[in-house]
Amino acid sequence: MIDELSRELTLLEYMILGLIGSEPRTGYDIMSVLEGDAHRLSASPGSIYPALKRMEKNKLIAGQVEVVHETRPRKTYSITPLGETLLDRWVRSPLPVIGYREEFEVFMTRFLFTANRLTPNELIEWLDTCEKAIEQYNVPRRNFLEMLRSTAPIHQQLVWEAKLMELNMQREWVKIARERIHAEYQKQLISETNKQ
Amino acid sequence: MIDELSRELTLLEYMILGLIGSEPRTGYDIMSVLEGDAHRLSASPGSIYPALKRMEKNKLIAGQVEVVHETRPRKTYSITPLGETLLDRWVRSPLPVIGYREEFEVFMTRFLFTANRLTPNELIEWLDTCEKAIEQYNVPRRNFLEMLRSTAPIHQQLVWEAKLMELNMQREWVKIARERIHAEYQKQLISETNKQ
DNA sequence: ATCGTCATGTAACGTGTTACATGATTGT
């Protein structure tokens, strides 16, 4: 069991895990979700079904066949405790990542699955950590660009500039996200207090 | 020959093509460039050397062995006319792409290799086209978000928001790039006029 | 009767990843 925990999953696998984690789904369901824009994951049966099979084999998810219409079976997958553990670990994992290697999209996927997995307080803390990590990465980056601004060819300069803008955007997003999450949390608290 | 032209290359292959296109390089050179941050391409010998071999086989690049120190050969690759054609085509290709499927990084790589491949005028025109394409994609996207703002769960909303911010950032970058390129062009014109 | 959607799968293929392997040259 612990062996499984050490294996890193692909983004597609985490995506599937996250989707199934919120509610049981079939392969077809997952394909539909993935087709609806929003991510690069291309949702072909040739990737989804094999992924589901190996995840089932690794006990991350469990499938049960519903014989709805007799002939063709329909397999609905739900997440297992092991799957929950892995997903939780991934979602919470401290991001040494963002800005270095991990792309923003991976980060977003992770954020998406914090829903119902982290408490509002934990989430705000998580976002704070992100902001600090980005900040730490931003400063030397900016200095680097400033230094080479005059020597590098203009095309290279502009590519670096884009990188910087991307980082700044990410920083800004974290701020906005924190504010919104915070506001949402307040709203919930108030409505709960009123009920009592 | 024309068969080769129809085959789509990977980003790594275009990267290699672009790098070799500006000056002849060895596999090791390419690995060094790719290691120095900036892109997700991970620059391991297990990807570079096989790529070089198949590109040579496909006549996109041509390698010549320099027997510098007798024993271990050192192979320097240069771009072929076919390679030039493909690179040129890729770099210039109208971007139906950005915002839809192609990631920003691919776009940036493409931009990087416009250097010495497009005239300043062509480049400005290219950037204009980009801006329009982004704009066209931006408006319906924004409307979509506006529409679902109230109904969707907050996490989903924020992910969409991030997508939008990314697009806006790209738009902003295009503007900056055009201005800078334009300024650079003017400078060159002036210095050339002065020479005469 | 036929078309689109629901639904699941497989097979070939290509490419990137990781890890291993070798050896020359240069600097200390």
Place this chain on the structure above:
DNA sequence: ACAATCATGTAACACGTTACATGACGAT
């Protein structure tokens, strides 16, 4: 003498892509 860097490669493996294949169900 030894370490770091230059320099090239291979082999196993895993994953995603494309294309193909099947068939039930509901609507027109």
